[in-house]
Amino acid sequence: MSDPRTARRAAADRLRAAGVASPERDADLLLAHVLGVPLGRLPLVEGLGEPEHEQYADLVARRAAREPLQHLTGSAAFRHVELAVGPGVFVPRPETELLAGWAIEQASRLAAPVVVDLCTGSGAIARAVVDEVPHADVHAVELDEGALAWAERNLAGTGVDLRHGDLATAFDDLAGTVDVVVCNPPYIPLEAWESVAAEARDHDPHLALFSGQDGLDAMRVLEQRAALLLRPGGVVGAEHADVQGESAPAVFAATGRWLDVTDHRDLAGRARYLTAGLAR
The missing domain is CATH 3.40.50.150 (Vaccinia Virus protein VP39)
Known part of the structure; x- marks a missing residue:
């Protein structure tokens, strides 16, 4: 198990370096998507399993390559x-x-x-x-x-x-x-x-x-x-x-x-x- 807060910080840093406009929010949204939880429940998540960590890392890498966030989550609110x-x-x-x-x-x-x-x-x-x-x-x-x-x-x-x-x-x-x-x-x-x-x-x-x-x-x-x-x-x-x-x-x-x-x-x-x- 890994610390989700550490993973989120690292993801946001990577997205920021890649020029993503909203790195912290995108990092949070991707993690919530991987875990299948609402954004408001992220602070309650205590651990990130290896499969989830790998999936999260893959999505963050794709977002850093400027693939649209909504393509990664499969949905867009309107x-x-x-x-x-x-x-x-x-x-x-x-x-x-x-x-x-x-x-x-x-x-x-x-x-x-x-x-x-x-x-x-x-x-x-x-x-x-x-x-x-x-x-x-x-x-x-x-x-x-x-x-x-x-x-x-x-x-x-x-x-x-x-x-x-x-x-x-x-x-x-x-x-x-x-x-x-x-x-x-x-x-x-x-x-x-x-x-x-x-x-x-x-x-x-x-x-x-x-x-x-x-x-x-x-x-x-x-x-x-x-x-x-x-x-x-x-x-x-x-x-x-x-x-x-x-x-x-x-x-x-x-x-x-x-x-x-x-x-x-x-x-x-x-x-x-x-x-x-x-x-x-």
């Missing part, structure tokens, strides 16, 4: 749900919970809301919406087959209409009937390759990350598709990069189809997502 994630799907970020919260707020105001989640990835936003607004009619689409498999797993049994397809052509059958369109599209400029965190650049699907020279190619497609899908007065919300606080809303404002084009900041004060209403 608002009030737990999502299955792993290789082949974009790991949902905490910042996206704000966009999901906006969509939930909009849908909850309506008696029978129709919500469309474009570029659903793991199914995070669609799953959160149907979890918190159970009377909503939720539809989601994903192009990447690897990500679609994870979305199928996360949305199974929820009643969400999940389809395989491109955001540019999805849901023609819903044209003019949708109340809320929500999307976390790819938005990283191709030229920003080197600045992307290793966890995302080396492990997330590039289809979910990069979007043309200025990062706004998918946003332009989204603007057109949302205008087709929404009923007059319907609303759209889309995440974007923190440096796109002016350029992303401008995609919508420039067409003259939208009212109340507004940008919103995340909890760190960075520009994070835009919203707009389709003119009546």
Whole structure:
């Protein structure tokens, strides 16, 4: 048996040296995962058996190599749900919970809301919406087959209409009937390759990350598709990069189809997502 406190300290030191952003928390989460206990019970663990110690050391080494934490644990928390994630799907970020919260707020105001989640990835936003607004009619689409498999797993049994397809052509059958369109599209400029965190650049699907020279190619497609899908007065919300606080809303404002084009900041004060209403 080994001392878990010593193992945790050594793991955190290794992760810190590797440039991991939250070494102490990641070390704790990995140990809790190995032991199958909640984080709050870690201080009560008195010993670490050899099999657990070896498994922990292996996971710490993989995390130090910048494999995403969620790939190692197999899950990611998103608002009030737990999502299955792993290789082949974009790991949902905490910042996206704000966009999901906006969509939930909009849908909850309506008696029978129709919500469309474009570029659903793991199914995070669609799953959160149907979890918190159970009377909503939720539809989601994903192009990447690897990500679609994870979305199928996360949305199974929820009643969400999940389809395989491109955001540019999805849901023609819903044209003019949708109340809320929500999307976390790819938005990283191709030229920003080197600045992307290793966890995302080396492990997330590039289809979910990069979007043309200025990062706004998918946003332009989204603007057109949302205008087709929404009923007059319907609303759209889309995440974007923190440096796109002016350029992303401008995609919508420039067409003259939208009212109340507004940008919103995340909890760190960075520009994070835009919203707009389709003119009546």
